[in-house]
Amino acid sequence: MREKLLRVGTIYIPVTNVEFSSQWYINKLGAELSYKDEDKAILNMANQSIFLVRSKESQSANFIDFHGExxxxxxxxxxxxxxxxxxxxxxxxxxxxxxxxxxxxxxxxxxxxxxxxxxxxxxxxxxxxxxxxxxxxxx
Missing domain, CATH: 3.10.180.10 (2,3-Dihydroxybiphenyl 1,2-Dioxygenase, domain 1)
Structure with missing residues (x-):
């Protein structure tokens, strides 16, 4: 294998309300908005492209580890x-x-x-x- 992965280009984060969440990320974390529609917002933050994707309430970027945390x-x-x-x-x-x-x-x-x-x-x-x-x- 000659080619290597060079960087993480985009991170996807599930949110229930794209409008509220994009404003939160902009106002609280200093993200910059580059695109938004009813299903997603594309933000630039921390040298990454971050997509806030409209999801159902039960969705999360979190996971439960082996110890239940x-x-x-x-x-x-x-x-x-x-x-x-x-x-x-x-x-x-x-x-x-x-x-x-x-x-x-x-x-x-x-x-x-x-x-x-x-x-x-x-x-x-x-x-x-x-x-x-x-x-x-x-x-």
Whole structure:
């Protein structure tokens, strides 16, 4: 196999109301809208294209792990602990449902947050070294 997967281009997130959810992602997370109709919204956020897709209420991007715990399927990265703490505070101030900042026994710290439909996401304080190098981020 000579070709390799280079990046994740698009993430699909189920939502019950495209209008409300797209406004939430724009206003709360700083996403930029590039397209919207009654069935989907295409947002640009965190160097990704994110599709909010109208789904039934029982749908979620979450899954249940072997131990019965609800898990996220997506982790966002920020550049360091200070950035993580600042983002956590901003999310709390913006009334986003968030968990506590956690030490999970590996480098960095994390916290989880939820969108309007209960989709659970993770934020990690360790920015990928390849991303840092590519975008000339120092620290």
């Amino acid at each position: 609800k898990r996220f399927s997506l982790t966002f990265e920020v550049n360091g602990l200070d950035a993580l703490e600042e983002l956590h505070k901003d999310f709390v101030d913006n009334e986003i449902r968030v968990g506590d900042i956690e030490n999970r026994g590996h480098s960095g710290r994390n916290f989880v947050f939820y969108d309007l439909d209960g989709n659970k996401f993770d934020v990690w304080s360790e920015l990928s070294p390849i991303f840092k190098e590519k975008y000339l981020i120092s620290k």
